[in-house]
Amino acid sequence: MNNYLIELGLNQWSSPPKTDSDISVLSGLEQGKVLFLPQLKFELSPNELALLTPSIVDPKRKNISLKPLTGDINGVAESSKTEEVKQLIERFYQSTQDLIRSLLPHYQNTLHSPTASLRLHPVSQWTKNASWRKDDTRLHVDAFPSRPNHGERILRIFTNINPVGESRQWRVGEPFPSLAKRFLPTLAPYSPFKAKVMSMVGITKRYRSHYDHLMLQMHDRMKESADYQTTGEQVSVAFPSGSTWICFSDQTPHAAMSGQYMLEQTYLLPVNAMANPQHSPLNVLQQLTQKTLI
Template sequence: MSGSILPAQSVIHSLPNTQWDEPVNNASAVEALEQGKVLFLPNLAFDLSAAEQLLLKPELVDAKRKNISFNPQTGKVNGVAVEDTTPQVKALLERHYHHSQQLVNALLPEYRAELHTPNNTLRLHPVTAWRASSSWRKDDSRLHVDAFPSRPNHGERILRIFTNINPNGESRQWRVGEPFPQLAQRFMPRLKRYSPLSSWLQHRLGITKRYRSHYDHLMLQLHDAMKADQSYQQQGPQLALELPAGSSWICFSDQTPHAAMSGQFMLEQTFLLPVSGMKNPQNAPLAILEKLQQKTLI
């Protein structure tokens, strides 16, 4: 990394939690999170039993999938290659989901009633394994904000809780980029025009799960423009983070530019949050993009 180095206090907000249900000064945590900072919990581990540690094998993942996923609402597990291990994998992911709920209740109680559409993943491959085989659009070692081609979210926030469960003590290495307002201003002139007709056709043909709004179009364009710009990847404002085994961290991944550089074995819990459920909705990417565009985007 040779770009301008961001000050740590603008990127990361550390918390002392050692237990998933341990309350802290949540006002500062929510404010930092909604400003786009990473909430870093260096001492918040998710302990695995000896039997669960036996599940930490990349060959457990279906070759057609990147990760194993779990939907807590349906109880469905996808991506397990070894069928006999599905009950153990499900139990592990379900336990992490409940721990994540406890963390939200203790740390972010304002969000508790508004979070929805939970999804949990078990990531067993090393980052380097999928980097070489991915297209540049899918290469998550490039700085990006999350936006998904087939799953428009109409401005809802993407809240993610990560836990490094590496049994060998290996850290996960991240890069984190500049605040979203500066990012949006930087790339806005490059983003292609929105076509309501194209969005309607893509939804009608089943390419997208719902109609892609103007907001979703801009976010997807921003995601792609960031990843395609090699100069920005190398020279743009950023900070390298080392996330040790036994630590957890939280961010709004649609707002915080991030890139996974190395590491293996991680649990990740995703929730969606309506903008109206935020303490400071003006910090949402939707509000920032609407201000820049001077129009309603949903």
């Protein structure tokens, strides 16, 4: 399990910052390991616990999401609950800011574009009418069809807030270099012309780079391969209620198998802000293809 997780004893969201000399945590994270904090609980008040019901989520949406820097919130079905939900997610966002300062100070000035979500449905609800591309119980790395990120890292912080003690069950897969070597020969060629057209007509929010094309193709090939899903290198991990975990979800193969009630915070990080940029998917893919991908 040590090949996949780094377990840490932190039990407060805000604590004295670690120094950059504590490289084992940062190095492990940047190589695709999951930072697991089994004692880091996000406490909910009685009023917040009352919000943990799937009925407050817009039926057309998977989750409730908040952009903390603008205050834009989407996905609340009951308008009377909007402000309470917003305050809960905002409080979680502020807690993740404290955690970054404490645990990952190397990133605190360069993380950007935060988006937070409150996930209230059971994982099994996701798969009822979902296509294989949207089935997150299948091992995958994150890549977004409409939001090319041009190599920037996707850092995610997850907290299990299940009120009755149910764990969040994940599968975690192999290191990214071996994953890329496995799937790169199967990926379709990149078309700059097609990328330009998709951007012009609004299919993508900006130009899809060669890197984004490869990552999206890898996401799809992983999910559609029944053989990889069953025989690919992987371990099962249970994240208990009251625990927190962190990973670069564009690098760490992962699949959510079961569980309900979670808070999640996403940040973007420029590759050159990493301690070891050579571990980024961008640089791994550029080395394998011998091409500049952005």
